[in-house]
Amino acid sequence: MAPKASEISTPIRERQRACKPVPRSRFRPGPATIACISFLCLLMGLLFLALQIRSIFSDQLKQEYSGLVLEGIERAESARNLVRVWQRQADNSIARPGQPEQSDDYRRARIDLAGRLTSLAALVNASPSAAPPIPRSALSPDTNLDDTDALLAVYWRAQRTNDSADARTRIARVASTLIVLSACVFGALVTALGMYAKRARQLAGESHKFEHAALHDAMTGLPNRRKLFATLAETATGSSGNPTLLKIAVIYIDLDGFKQVNDSLGHDVGDEFLIAVSKRFRKTVRLVDVVARFGGDEFVVLVREFSTNAELEAIAQRLIDCVLQTDEQMGIGFVRASIGIASFPHPVRDYHQLVAAADETMYQVKRNGKNGYAFATRVS
Numbered sequence: 001m002a003p004k005a006s007e008i009s010t011p012i013r014e015r016q017r018a019c020k021p022v023p024r025s026r027f028r029p030g031p032a033t034i035a036c037i038s039f040l041c042l043l044m045g046l047l048f049l050a051l052q053i054r055s056i057f058s059d060q061l062k063q064e065y066s067g068l069v070l071e072g073i074e075r076a077e078s079a080r081n082l083v084r085v086w087q088r089q090a091d092n093s094i095a096r097p098g099q100p101e102q103s104d105d106y107r108r109a110r111i112d113l114a115g116r117l118t119s120l121a122a123l124v125n126a127s128p129s130a131a132p133p134i135p136r137s138a139l140s141p142d143t144n145l146d147d148t149d150a151l152l153a154v155y156w157r158a159q160r161t162n163d164s165a166d167a168r169t170r171i172a173r174v175a176s177t178l179i180v181l182s183a184c185v186f187g188a189l190v191t192a193l194g195m196y197a198k199r200a201r202q203l204a205g206e207s208h209k210f211e212h213a214a215l216h217d218a219m220t221g222l223p224n225r226r227k228l229f230a231t232l233a234e235t236a237t238g239s240s241g242n243p244t245l246l247k248i249a250v251i252y253i254d255l256d257g258f259k260q261v262n263d264s265l266g267h268d269v270g271d272e273f274l275i276a277v278s279k280r281f282r283k284t285v286r287l288v289d290v291v292a293r294f295g296g297d298e299f300v301v302l303v304r305e306f307s308t309n310a311e312l313e314a315i316a317q318r319l320i321d322c323v324l325q326t327d328e329q330m331g332i333g334f335v336r337a338s339i340g341i342a343s344f345p346h347p348v349r350d351y352h353q354l355v356a357a358a359d360e361t362m363y364q365v366k367r368n369g370k371n372g373y374a375f376a377t378r379v380s
Contacts, residue, residue, distance in 0.1 A: 038188035045181040052174045059167035062129055066160035069127070072120040073156060079113040131155070217293040219271060220278040228292035228300055229355075235304050236344060236351035246305045248351070249312050249343040252358035253281075253319055255297040256336040256370045265332070273330060280322035285315060300355065309375065312341050316373040338365040339373035347377060 086106035124131055132155060215227035223231070235248055255277075262270040274297065281291045281299060290302040301319065306312055316339045323337040340361030344351045357376040365374050 038184065041184055042181065045177055045184070049174060049177055049181075052170050052177070056167055056170045056174070059163050059170065062163040063160055063167065065127060065129075066156050066163060069120070069123055069156045070160065072116070072123050076113065076116045076120050079109065079116045083109045083113050085109075129159070131159070220275055220293050222278050222282070222299075223290060223292040225292065225294050225300075228290065228294070228302060231290050232302055232351060232354065235302065236354075247307070247343055247345065248354075249303040249306055249341060250354040250358040251301040251303065251312065251316060251319065251373075252294075252340045252342075252355065252362045253299040253301070253323075254338050254362050254366070255323060256338055256366070257334045258297040261332060261335060269330070269332075273326060273332070273335065276330070277323055277326040280326060281319060284318045284322055294355075300358070306343075309343075312343070312375075313373070316341060320371070320373070336371040338362050338370045340365060340376065341373060342376035 083106070086109045089106070215223060215230075217224050232248075232250070258270065258273070261273060274293075278291070278293065278299070281301065285291060285301055285303075288304050290304070292300045292302070294300045301315065303312065303315065319339060320337045323335060327333065327335040340358040340363070342348050342354050342357035342361060344354055348354050348357050361374050361376040365372050368374075
């Protein structure tokens, strides 16, 4: 017996459902994550700055030490030149005996040179950086001056130049790091402000949604009774302050036979009817007027300005036609409208009583046969 199509398609759908890739959640860093990353980058930058500043101080100490060594070299060179002078005089005195004091001066100059070389050797050998030491053989007064010249070479001058160049390089690195850190901090600040502004906009949007939901009917999207009363108070207060005293009106609509729609055809059909008729109500009145769902199958139209009752009659007739057209379109056949109209400041002198007066008038229409409209006549 061949398997049924439903028996074949069921495991296929299950396999397709099992093979369906799971959507990957994209990582979106929040303000806390960006703050942590920025803080870590800032710490790393500060650590690098600390190491560079330490190296700069070390290079400065090396420069100062090189300066001390160069001063010692200059003093040794002066002593060496003096030894050469006395040596030339000693060589000239060999041909003219009788001047032994010149050989003693020469000897003292050699001893002074040896002392300065000893001080220089101690300074060089105690150098914090690797440097060619001065051997002990070069410290003797009888040392050849050529050997001294070799010891007093350009090493320390080159060393001081190198230390100075290193210090300048490190200072440039510190400056660049400070610029990068400043840019990072500024960028993090701008990013945080941008995310804060975005979050504020989202909260404002959510708040607007909540406010809209609190003031509007969820099914039809029309303003609810809370929004209606707020708009009515705003309109009435504004018209009271106007020297021309603009007249406003409330049109109260009740759908006749709507309960039978829910009972016989179901609430889905009833909801569809309410949505369709509310759209027609909104299209048939002016943009400045307010159409509100007052509750259940009751609607209220706030006419913000009118001149004569004939205008209100025309609006009421159009609203009745909207209900009739919706009923015919959906093929129901028995839904109609009863409408009560109350205007301010005449005959209703207190705008707080407008809705109640229109509601009472609407019930009078129902008692008199339904499917029509009437004006409120009592003065509050």
